Amino acid sequence: MALELIHIHKEYASKTGEGPTIALEDIHYRVEAGQFVTFIGPSGCGKTTLLRIVAGLEKVSSGRVILRGEEITGQAGRVGLVFQEYALFPWRTTLENIDMGLEIRGVPKAERRSAALEYIRQFGLSGFEAHYPRQLSGGMQQRVAIARTLVLNPRVVLMDEPFASLDSQTRNALQEFLAGIGQQRNETILFVTHNVDEAVFLSDRIVVLSNRPARIVRDFEVNLPKPRDRTSAECNELRREILKVLGEQKISLAPMASGSLAPIGGEGRGEGAEGS
Numbered sequence: 001m002a003l004e005l006i007h008i009h010k011e012y013a014s015k016t017g018e019g020p021t022i023a024l025e026d027i028h029y030r031v032e033a034g035q036f037v038t039f040i041g042p043s044g045c046g047k048t049t050l051l052r053i054v055a056g057l058e059k060v061s062s063g064r065v066i067l068r069g070e071e072i073t074g075q076a077g078r079v080g081l082v083f084q085e086y087a088l089f090p091w092r093t094t095l096e097n098i099d100m101g102l103e104i105r106g107v108p109k110a111e112r113r114s115a116a117l118e119y120i121r122q123f124g125l126s127g128f129e130a131h132y133p134r135q136l137s138g139g140m141q142q143r144v145a146i147a148r149t150l151v152l153n154p155r156v157v158l159m160d161e162p163f164a165s166l167d168s169q170t171r172n173a174l175q176e177f178l179a180g181i182g183q184q185r186n187e188t189i190l191f192v193t194h195n196v197d198e199a200v201f202l203s204d205r206i207v208v209l210s211n212r213p214a215r216i217v218r219d220f221e222v223n224l225p226k227p228r229d230r231t232s233a234e235c236n237e238l239r240r241e242i243l244k245v246l247g248e249q250k251i252s253l254a255p256m257a258s259g260s261l262a263p264i265g266g267e268g269r270g271e272g273a274e275g276s
């Protein structure tokens with residue numbers, strides 16, 4: 001087993017004198033090695049908090065995180081992060097962004113360059129080695145971000161709404177790209193989204209989280225073959241089941257489903273999603 005989340009509770013102390021914010025309530029879950037597990041829940045429910053705890057960037061209030069038998073207490077070196085806000089370094093080229101983690105680890109230059117170039121080739125970035133992030137499309141930037149993470153061979157990859165700011169066509173393409181990687185490399189991936197379609201397309205398991213504080217309300221095992229056909233009867237049926245659970249629990253996911261209606265600039269995703 002790759003990762004155990006053991007009865008995790010998290011509350012943030014109040015800064016203003018109001019009560020504390022309870023973000024996570026008894027999150028108890030096991031992720032098997034090689035699984036693609038998606039946590040789906042509304043904006044503000046506690047998804048990022050959960051990933052930050054697994055990454056060792058945030059402390060639990062109670063509970064434990066065990067990664068391959070070792071408890072995570074501080075910043076965990078063997079965890080890969082692809083967070084929306086983990087932007088690429090603008091002053092580094094594609095190649096320099098991808099090989100930076102290896103550089104920090106002290107890998108000799110020739111070795112890390114050849115590793116980075118291999119990722120550049122596999123990730124369809126050939127010809128863009130010397131480009132800076134601003135010279136790349138959003139989809140290419142996220143591929144660089146994923147390459148930068150995977151080149152370090154993390155034990156588990158954490159992805160926090162990595163495609164949320166992309167237009168729907170690019171988003172679909174990157175989902176397909178990620179699904180392909182997941183199959184080839186058998187990565188253990190913890191993925192967070194508030195997009196049901198994305199969850200159904202990618203996941204081996206889909207964990208539905210409640211409104212804040214996040215509790216696990218359902219754990220779907222998805223046994224559909226990959227690559228998946230989004231329009232298949234099975235995918236539709238699963239989407240329907242997930243939406244039913246969300247409806248029963250009065251969970252409303254942020255209005256991101258229709259790309260053409262997404263707000264320009266990407267802000268305002270959380271509006272009206274918390275219901276409190």
Ligand SMILES: Nc1ncnc2c1ncn2[C@@H]1O[C@H](COP(=O)(O)OP(=O)(O)O)[C@@H](O)[C@H]1O
Nearest residue numbers: 012021023042043044045046047048049050212
């Ligand atoms: N550092 C922090 N201090 C205080 N409250 C926080 C902090 N980080 C997140 N929160 C609160 O915890 C709740 C869950 O946040 P978050 O995990 O970011 O949700 P999500 O990623 O699901 O949108 C929100 O109410 C948020 O305001």
Ligand SMILES: [Mg+2]
Nearest residue numbers: 047048049160
């Ligand atoms: Mg978040």
